[in-house]
Amino acid sequence: METVTMSKTRIIGIIGAYGQTGKVVVDELFKTTDCILLVGGRNLEKAQELTAKYGDRVIPQYVDVFNPKILSEFCQNAGIVINCSGPAYSVLAQVALSALEHKCHYIDPATASEPYWTRLEPYKDEIKSQSLTFLISSGWVPGxxxxxxxxxxxxxxxxxxxxxxxxxxxxxxxxxxxxxxxxxxxxxxxxxxxxxxxxxxxxxxxxxxxxxxxxxxxxxxxxxxxxxxxxxxxxxxxxxxxxxxxxxxxxxxxxxxxxxxxxxxxxxxxxxxxxxxxxxxxxxxxxxxxxxxxxxxxxxxxxxxxxxxxxxxxxxxxxHYWITGIVPAIATQMILSGQISAKGSFCLSEAVEPISFMKELAKAxxxxxxxxxxxxx
Incomplete structure (x- = not known):
């Protein structure tokens, strides 16, 4: 991976970035932020193809959510991690816990199923004490x-x-x-x-x-x-x-x-x-x-x-996948701007002010x- 020089707080890691949801997230955040975007997935060639049209601010990186070491190496460089990989029932909270390890905010468009929350529950106080925002169920359906x-x-x-x-x-x-x-x-x-x-x-x-x-x-x-x-x-x-x-x-x-x-x-x-x-x-x-x-x-x-x-x-x-991706992209923008200030782990609808969020969606x-x-x- 290329050396990242920007402050970690302005680096966003997107896992599953070349999937249908991930591509929307990358495109929207490239247009609306000045952040470095780390685009990750198990197919590095696809990640490289995606980054080709964006320039130096978008960096491809190999990541496998089922390999803890490689996942950790990806998350350690980011301030916010957006997980667009799947299937959700298989990935569960693995990416979320790696994000917590490296003190990253975390956004996941997927459903917060009972096993997901069960794995995240023991870390609820730690997420809050680290002043982190974890948003689950943050896509179109759910979200x-x-x-x-x-x-x-x-x-x-x-x-x-x-x-x-x-x-x-x-x-x-x-x-x-x-x-x-x-x-x-x-x-x-x-x-x-x-x-x-x-x-x-x-x-x-x-x-x-x-x-x-x-x-x-x-x-x-x-x-x-x-x-x-x-x-x-x-x-x-x-x-x-x-x-x-x-x-x-x-x-x-x-x-x-x-x-x-x-x-x-x-x-x-x-x-x-x-x-x-x-x-x-x-x-x-x-x-x-x-x-x-x-x-x-x-x-x-x-x-x-x-x-x-x-x-x-x-x-x-x-x-379909545009709206699934635009929701976590806007949530990311609002975390960066301080409009989402809740600390802890939440479903999207629990953490955001609905009128403000819908206004941002309308603008998009x-x-x-x-x-x-x-x-x-």
């Missing part, structure tokens, strides 16, 4: 997908005297990578059942055959969608505090794709080629039959005085709108 409803809630509290229901609908039929599909399958196998329910007055209520799915009419161009209960673990703490009469999260996906995922989860291995191709075909079919872009819609029903009102927020994106090109009874807020 922005659970931050957006919290952002919408700031409007709901402003416009309503009381809230009757809070519904979140989300879909992303994009072309998922092999690693992404493996993570979907693994998560469904291990934890999918934990999301089968809604909250009523802050209490978890398991779904049943009558409310497991629903057909809902959403704003144009989404129209009618079949959606299935799928509560985000990252939202549970927030919802327990709010104690709204009803708070549900639903994934819009075809029954065919749901059945395919269920079959794979029960009968097939996560890493098998057949499982990957089956799930990929199901998602592709879903994309062809449905809207070919990702979206999230939040519907809040409540009252202002005696008048019933409905607030609808819609976020759409047609560049993320599109969303909020209406109250059809009138823009």
């Amino acid at each position: 922005l997908s659970d931050l957006f409803p919290i952002y919408v809630d700031t409007y709901a509290e402003k416009y309503f005297d009381s809230i009757d229901s809070f519904e979140v609908y989300i879909a992303d039929p994009s072309e998922w990578s092999r690693v992404g599909i493996q993570d979907i399958i693994h998560y469904t196998k291990k934890y999918g059942h934990e999301g089968l329910g809604i909250f009523k007055y802050g209490q978890w209520t398991p779904a049943n055959v009558f409310n497991f799915s629903r057909v809902v009419t959403l704003p144009q161009p989404l129209k009618k969608q079949r959606a299935f209960v799928n509560f985000f673990p990252e939202l549970k703490h927030f919802v327990k505090q709010k104690k709204y009469p009803e708070f549900g999260v639903y994934t819009a996906i075809s029954p065919w794709a749901i059945m395919t995922l269920a079959y794979i989860s029960i009968f097939m291995k996560t890493e098998s080629d057949h499982a990957y191709h089956m799930m990929r075909a199901a998602l592709k079919k879903d994309k062809q039959r449905n809207n070919p872009f990702g979206w999230e819609v939040v519907i809040v029903k409540g009252k202002k005085g005696d008048k019933k009102q409905q607030l609808i927020a819609k976020l759409t994106q047609d560049k 090109g993320v599109q969303y709108d909020i209406t109250l009874d059809g009138v823009p807020c």
